[in-house]
Amino acid sequence: MQTNFSLAQLADPDIAVANQILRSCVHCGFCTATCPTYVLLGDELDSPRGRIYLIKDMLENDRPAGEQEVKHIDRCLSCLSCMTTCPSGVHYMHLVDHARTHIERTYRRPFLDRMLRGLLANLLPRPGWFRLALRGARLARPFAPLVGGMMDGRLRAMLELAPKRVPARSALDRAGVFPAEGERRARVAMLAGCAQRVLDPAINDATIRLLTRLGAEVVVPPAAGCCGSLAHHMGREHDALASVKANVDAWYAETVEGGGEGLDAIVINASGCGTTVKDYGFMLREDPDWCHKAARVSALARDVTEFADAIGMPAPVAPSA
Ligand code: SF4
Ligand code: SF4
Structure with missing residues (x-):
């Protein structure tokens, strides 16, 4: 072209x-x-x-x-x-x-659009706030028809789609180090994420169980959080880069170059988040203070399926008759 x-x-x-x-x-x-x-x-x-x-x-x-x-x-x-x-x-x-x-x-969006986008950009990346908001939405659900076509019906749809039951936090939903089962074959950081962690905590639990059974020690640094996609896809670069830098700092500190024990991978179990983490190096390419660290983090990023394939899954066990 x-x-x-x-x-x-x-x-x-x-x-x-x-x-x-x-x-x-x-x-x-x-x-x-x-x-x-x-x-x-x-x-x-x-x-x-x-x-x-x-x-x-x-x-x-x-x-x-x-x-x-x-x-x-x-x-x-x-x-x-x-x-x-x-x-x-x-x-x-x-x-x-x-x-x-x-x-x-x-572009200046209509007032209600700006409110809604601001709400989503601030709520979804914060698991504690998002959990509270879902509980509020559950209580407000019976009133969904009253908001009618407000914001092209988006507010009503959000209330109607709010889960009937907000899952409780899981025992594994915490920062820390989860030791490998048996001999340690790898050391990985895991992105705990934000919205997915609230909507379906079983996904992170299952990821940690799988990784530790495959012989990986799993590190979830306390300072790492939302990957930044939510703000990035809204064009809110300032907010997105704040999340990106927090994660880069937290994960880089776990690498040998960053003074940590070393990482074989940064494992991500939400494909959209993985795409963004793999792009951190590009997002910070023009920033001399961050480009090297961000590129290192992106080079370590793996979808959980990529990592499981690389480390090797055990042969399937046939169910006993
Ligand atoms: S984006 Fe790729 S597939 Fe689409 S029109 Fe351009 S060259 Fe063709
Ligand atoms: S294929 Fe997906 S990413 Fe590409 S233009 Fe269509 S909706 Fe957007």
């Missing part, structure tokens, strides 16, 4: 990256077939290719985001299905992440 950024625009490292990404798109449209929002809505502007055109136009003309860009970029799920289909290697993720930051900087 031809681009027309000025030299002054290209001096901005984020625009230089956007330019490279845009230039790699050959308009083929293969990505549309695997984009869930395009498949559902059938609008080219709700496809990866359509969004790429919107972002190109907005960035090249250096203009504030308008309602059209916000509507179609907000609808992108960041599932990244388009990236697995693209034959040209277009890094859509970095492009849409930059577009969201641009939107957040240049």
Whole structure:
């Protein structure tokens, strides 16, 4: 795709990256077939290719985001299905992440939207607050019909979707070191996360049990928390980078270079969080104080399935007759 950024625009490292990404798109449209929002809505502007055109136009003309860009970029799920289909290697993720930051900087959303987004950005990354909010939502559920179409029905949907029972905290939901069963074969840090940890604590419990049975000592540093995706996908870069730096500091301190006992991996059991942690090195690439540590953390990040495969799963045990 031809681009027309000025030299002054290209001096901005984020625009230089956007330019490279845009230039790699050959308009083929293969990505549309695997984009869930395009498949559902059938609008080219709700496809990866359509969004790429919107972002190109907005960035090249250096203009504030308008309602059209916000509507179609907000609808992108960041599932990244388009990236697995693209034959040209277009890094859509970095492009849409930059577009969201641009939107957040240049577009003033309606008041209720700003309230709702602020609420989500502050509640979800804080497990204690989120647990309390879910309990409140459960009590408020009978009143859901009263909020009707407020915020396009989103508030009502959130109340109706709140779980009927908020799971209790599990015994393993704590910072600390979980020793390997038998001989220690690896030492890993685990991302305890935020929303998933509240909605289904059994996932972290099962991950710790699996890892320790596979011979890994599991470290959950107290200072590590939300991976930053929630704020990142809202374009709130300041908040996102605060979470990223807290995690980088906490995990780097466990590596040999950081003065710790060493890590073989940082294990993540939520795929969206894993994608973000693997991108920490990119997110902090321009920051001389953080780029090296962030790149090291990203290099250690593994999905739990990748780690289990690398360390080797025991052969399945046939059930006895
Ligand atoms: S990341 Fe966005 S554009 Fe790409 S396939 Fe998913 S919804 Fe579509
Ligand atoms: S598949 Fe890749 S190259 Fe083709 S239109 Fe989509 S993003 Fe562009």
